[in-house]
Amino acid sequence: MKIAFAGKGGVGKTSLCAWVADWLARSGRNVWLVDADTALSLGQASGLGADALPEPLVRRGDLVRERIHEGGFLNLNPEVGDLPEELAVDVPLGGEPLPGVTAGRKRLIVMGAVTNAGGGCACDANALLKALLAHIVMDRDEWVLVDLEAGVEHLGRGTAAHVDGLVVVSEPSMRSLMTGAEVGRMAADLGLENQVLVLNRHAGGEPPRLDGLPEWRLSVPPFEGLAGRQMTDASVLGLPESGLLDGLVRTLLDRLAGRVNRSNEQAIL
Numbered sequence: 001m002k003i004a005f006a007g008k009g010g011v012g013k014t015s016l017c018a019w020v021a022d023w024l025a026r027s028g029r030n031v032w033l034v035d036a037d038t039a040l041s042l043g044q045a046s047g048l049g050a051d052a053l054p055e056p057l058v059r060r061g062d063l064v065r066e067r068i069h070e071g072g073f074l075n076l077n078p079e080v081g082d083l084p085e086e087l088a089v090d091v092p093l094g095g096e097p098l099p100g101v102t103a104g105r106k107r108l109i110v111m112g113a114v115t116n117a118g119g120g121c122a123c124d125a126n127a128l129l130k131a132l133l134a135h136i137v138m139d140r141d142e143w144v145l146v147d148l149e150a151g152v153e154h155l156g157r158g159t160a161a162h163v164d165g166l167v168v169v170s171e172p173s174m175r176s177l178m179t180g181a182e183v184g185r186m187a188a189d190l191g192l193e194n195q196v197l198v199l200n201r202h203a204g205g206e207p208p209r210l211d212g213l214p215e216w217r218l219s220v221p222p223f224e225g226l227a228g229r230q231m232t233d234a235s236v237l238g239l240p241e242s243g244l245l246d247g248l249v250r251t252l253l254d255r256l257a258g259r260v261n262r263s264n265e266q267a268i269l
């Protein structure tokens with residue numbers, strides 16, 4: 001199953017993506033984590049030290065030249081099948097595997113921000129990034145979680161059609177909900193209709209109904225355990241609240257996979 005995470009900056013996309021990936025690996029699934037956010041923090045949120053992070057794809061000028069300019073031509077449909085293995089690093093589990101389960105593998109690929117700052121042509125790096133994302137989403141029969149920037153621009157129509165679900169993450173604030181609604185509309189336009197809203201740091205109250213905002217929602221409370229340590233620790237894993245979090249992740253995945261227990265649908269606080 002392939003899931004993308006989107007929403008306004010700072011609302012918890014990266015944290016949620018790290019939590020879901022860790023639960024999947026602890027329950028025996030192999031997961032590809034794709035950091036397509038320019039803030040590049042999925043690795044740190046998953047507990048990797050700065051020296052253990054993979055080189056972002058867009059900084060691999062060698063690969064960009066080799067694949068996009070193969071044979072002196074501009075190749076917008078480059079060969080990328082070997083790149084996930086070439087670019088990924090293994091990410092350690094943030095907790096114990098579930099009882100009786102052999103843990104799966106978590107692997108992280110960092111896309112990086114496409115800019116012109118370093119000289120080279122941004123459109124070449126962007127073409128390779130899009131081709132790699134399309135490959136991982138379309139041709140890999142494994143769990144893939146994509147931490148997007150605010151919107152869904154990285155997903156072309158073809159790639160979006162192969163994403164099984166979109167998690168729109170929002171804080172309980174009007175501005176962030178409005179961004180969420182916009183993301184929901186854009187994704188629906190690309191044909192990505194299976195969407196859920198995660199209201200993060202939600203301590204009560206009803207969100208407004210906004211056109212485009214997914215109707216089904218899950219609330220994640222503010223975690224004291226995270227707030228208390230995040231000044232000194234970038235990892236969001238191994239929290240004292242991990243039991244509650246595991247339950248929330250299961251509810252979310254059940255819903256995205258279409259197996260939700262209706263009585264379980266309401267916010268869990």
Ligand SMILES: Nc1ncnc2c1ncn2[C@@H]1O[C@H](COP(=O)(O)OP(=O)(O)O)[C@@H](O)[C@H]1O
Pocket residue numbers: 007008009010011012013014015016041200201220221222223224226227230236
């Ligand atoms: N439920 C939560 N409780 C407490 N802190 C949280 C919670 N969710 C996220 N955070 C913190 O909020 C900050 C922003 O989260 P992050 O996942 O990086 O957001 P985004 O990827 O949307 O920019 C991080 O410091 C993270 O540790």
Ligand SMILES: [Mg+2]
Pocket residue numbers: 010013014015037039041147
């Ligand atoms: Mg992020």
